[in-house]
Amino acid sequence: MADVAAKAGVSRALVSIIFRGQPGASEETRQRVLRVADEIGYHPDSAARLLARGRSRTLGVMFTVHQTFHADLISGIYPEAERLGYDVLLSAATYDRSEAKAAEALLSHRCEALILLGPEAEAGYLDELGRRAATVSVGRRVPRARVDFVHSAEGKGVHQAMEHLVELGHRRIVHIDGGRSPGSAERRRAYRAAMRRHGLEAEVRVIPGQHTEESGIESGRLFLAERDQGQALPTAVLAGNDRCAWGLLMALTRAGVDVPRDVSVVGYDDSHLSHLMPIGLTTVRQDATLMAEHAVRFAVERLENPELEAREAVLDPKLVVRGTSGKAPETTA
Amino acid sequence: MADVAAKAGVSRALVSIIFRGQPGASEETRQRVLRVADEIGYHPDSAARLLARGRSRTLGVMFTVHQTFHADLISGIYPEAERLGYDVLLSAATYDRSEAKAAEALLSHRCEALILLGPEAEAGYLDELGRRAATVSVGRRVPRARVDFVHSAEGKGVHQAMEHLVELGHRRIVHIDGGRSPGSAERRRAYRAAMRRHGLEAEVRVIPGQHTEESGIESGRLFLAERDQGQALPTAVLAGNDRCAWGLLMALTRAGVDVPRDVSVVGYDDSHLSHLMPIGLTTVRQDATLMAEHAVRFAVERLENPELEAREAVLDPKLVVRGTSGKAPETTA
DNA sequence: TACACAGACTAGAGCGCGCTAGTAGAGCGC
DNA sequence: GCGCTCTACTAGCGCGCTCTAGTCTGTGTA
Numbered sequence A, B: 001m002a003d004v005a006a007k008a009g010v011s012r013a014l015v016s017i018i019f020r021g022q023p024g025a026s027e028e029t030r031q032r033v034l035r036v037a038d039e040i041g042y043h044p045d046s047a048a049r050l051l052a053r054g055r056s057r058t059l060g061v062m063f064t065v066h067q068t069f070h071a072d073l074i075s076g077i078y079p080e081a082e083r084l085g086y087d088v089l090l091s092a093a094t095y096d097r098s099e100a101k102a103a104e105a106l107l108s109h110r111c112e113a114l115i116l117l118g119p120e121a122e123a124g125y126l127d128e129l130g131r132r133a134a135t136v137s138v139g140r141r142v143p144r145a146r147v148d149f150v151h152s153a154e155g156k157g158v159h160q161a162m163e164h165l166v167e168l169g170h171r172r173i174v175h176i177d178g179g180r181s182p183g184s185a186e187r188r189r190a191y192r193a194a195m196r197r198h199g200l201e202a203e204v205r206v207i208p209g210q211h212t213e214e215s216g217i218e219s220g221r222l223f224l225a226e227r228d229q230g231q232a233l234p235t236a237v238l239a240g241n242d243r244c245a246w247g248l249l250m251a252l253t254r255a256g257v258d259v260p261r262d263v264s265v266v267g268y269d270d271s272h273l274s275h276l277m278p279i280g281l282t283t284v285r286q287d288a289t290l291m292a293e294h295a296v297r298f299a300v301e302r303l304e305n306p307e308l309e310a311r312e313a314v315l316d317p318k319l320v321v322r323g324t325s326g327k328a329p330e331t332t333a
Numbered sequence C: 001t002a003c004a005c006a007g008a009c010t011a012g013a014g015c016g017c018g019c020t021a022g023t024a025g026a027g028c029g030c
Numbered sequence D: 001g002c003g004c005t006c007t008a009c010t011a012g013c014g015c016g017c018t019c020t021a022g023t024c025t026g027t028g029t030a
Helices: A002-009 A012-019 A027-040 A048-054 A069-084 A098-107 A122-133 A155-168 A185-196 A213-228 A242-254 A290-302 B004-006 B010-017 B028-038 B046-052 B068-083 B098-106 B123-132 B154-167 B183-197 B213-228 B242-253 B288-304
Strands: A059-062 A087-093 A113-117 A134-138 A148-152 A173-176 A236-238 A264-266 A283-285 A311-316 A318-320 B058-064 B087-093 B112-115 B132-138 B147-153 B175-176 B237-240 B262-268 B284-285 B311-316 B316-318
Touching: A002 A027, A002 B046, A012 A027, A027 A059, A027 B316, A048 B046, A059 A069, A059 A098, A059 A290, A059 B316, A069 A087, A069 A113, A069 A290, A069 B112, A069 B183, A087 A098, A087 B068, A087 B087, A087 B098, A098 A113, A098 A122, A098 B087, A113 A290, A122 A134, A134 A290, A134 B004, A148 A290, A155 A173, A155 A185, A155 A264, A155 A318, A155 B284, A173 A213, A213 A242, A213 A283, A290 A311, A290 B237, A311 B112, B004 B028, B010 B028, B010 B237, B028 B237, B046 B311, B058 B068, B058 B098, B058 B288, B068 B087, B068 B288, B087 B098, B087 B175, B098 B112, B098 B123, B112 B123, B123 B132, B147 B154, B147 B288, B154 B175, B154 B237, B154 B262, B154 B284, B154 B316, B175 B213, B175 B262, B213 B242, B242 B262, B288 B311
Parallel strands: A059 A087, A059 A113, A113 A134, A134 A148, A148 A311, A173 A236, A236 A264, B058 B087, B058 B112, B112 B132, B132 B147, B147 B311, B175 B237, B237 B262
Antiparallel strands: A283 A318, B284 B316
16 A cells, blocks of 8 residues: 555555545545555555554355255345445355364454354343444344344244145145244244144144155155054145255155145245245245345344344245146045 | 453453453353353453454355255254354345355355355455455355365266266266356256267257255246147256255156156255155265364365365265166167 | 474564545635 | 635545564573
């Protein structure tokens, strides 16, 4: 920067002003400085910039690798952050890299705010994060914590899905849940409520699962094993999310079970692949772009006003009927 | 930091020493300082740290959202970077965020080295990046540029796949390529060579495609449309990568074409999902973990010795035969 | 006793910027 | 000529840390 200033015959301060795009420099000087900078190959160093102004204007996003829906969210976060003048840094949680590690990395790189995509860490830790930085959780409610929350109305989504299945004549509807994954508890609850509402308490069955393909496959195998022992297959399965639904679909198809003739399958997310499946996945759409925009806005607003109470954005999900749900087979149960 | 020092009754310098884990502080003081820091909630600020020591010890990784194989690579990058004492920052290219933007973000955050996963930007720009920072390209060769290169031997992989198909009796083997995507050119070349070697020049057919599910679906539709006009389906398809193979699979299955009875499909990558497909995708495995480790090591070695010539690591891929490839149908062509 | 030496610790410069408080000079009205 | 305002620009402190070059003590050695 000093070099640029020297070569352009101005002070460092003016170079700074120009690179920040602030008023206070003549158009002529501006052009000259920019040209010189380009020649020298000068790029402002954001570590120093960061240090100098108190603020980093950087949002940290924690996501989980392989979660398709997170990819959808990330695509939505960038443009909104840019619109509001913020930088974005990503940090991934993986099989052997904990969410805490991912979050700490972001924090130590001076992210002012954290956007956590489907965090599964314990509530206490998330609350701690909320105190250390403006924090937004997408998909996971963190009760009584200083953390904003963006999600879709899981209950409504499940409600729509269940109405759809019941209307198609299904009664033996099983739910594969998402374990401790964000949103799972609420989906589970809504499933139970719907079953009860339709007088199907006796049929309620929740299979412990996860939001992964593997989990769907495992559940599929379980159903098939049961069938081989004379038990009837469920006529419909409400999966914890799209990935799980996909795994289930794979397992069933592979075993010659026809979806939706024999079994209907409904997912959750409408992640970017679900319309690509063999017959198009019936699923509950969460609008990733909208959720991302809300998350970014929450983070920024909280930065501008740290006193804000923890807020919540609930977006309405929408059932998307595609090919994996159909009329219930003649039931013998 | 000053607070911690004051409260613990030592100098800032000593606190620094302790937080860097350097020798030069008694065990007793060390414990005391760490305890005080914990009470105050002090975390070292890496922007300042970064600025102070010339080096950031941070690797920047650029990837493309939704590329499953990139997720596999990222999972492998973290542990290796940590082992070598480096931090990792991610930046994603998306539909409307260019690779250049993603890379600049990393650079301006002081990443010392860039690891580009499957970059598609023009060679000139990559070369420029190579001059600005230690740069490693994974999957894409950048001739005559100051960029290290990690990839698998595309030729060998395709070779194996083609031998496999030919042995199964296939002759009408079509290749959906990956356009400008990394590795595509080489795969395309190897496909042509293999066809020629087996006297199948006349059957050579390369369909312009991309490394996306959509591309596979499109190609599938094309084949089906041709069939409806009386043309024969290919008996085998070598897709550009797994995602493309998957899309193709979906399109064919949806139309009632039986894989592998009617058409065999072979992918490329062995990305984390390919064994989960309905019948398990026959594909060419690239070892993501190994590739990631090489990439990190290249980056670090180049940082330690900037004079190093651009290097290349070629890993041997391996055909993984699963369920999507089978004997060629009785040919009428 | 004198001296070297290692271990524990500190003072203070400086990393590359942003920002506040300023100056210099031009233009204007009286 | 004066004071005023406005634009274009600058001096220099400080952000939170690292690192070099020390100081000071206590211990071993000639």
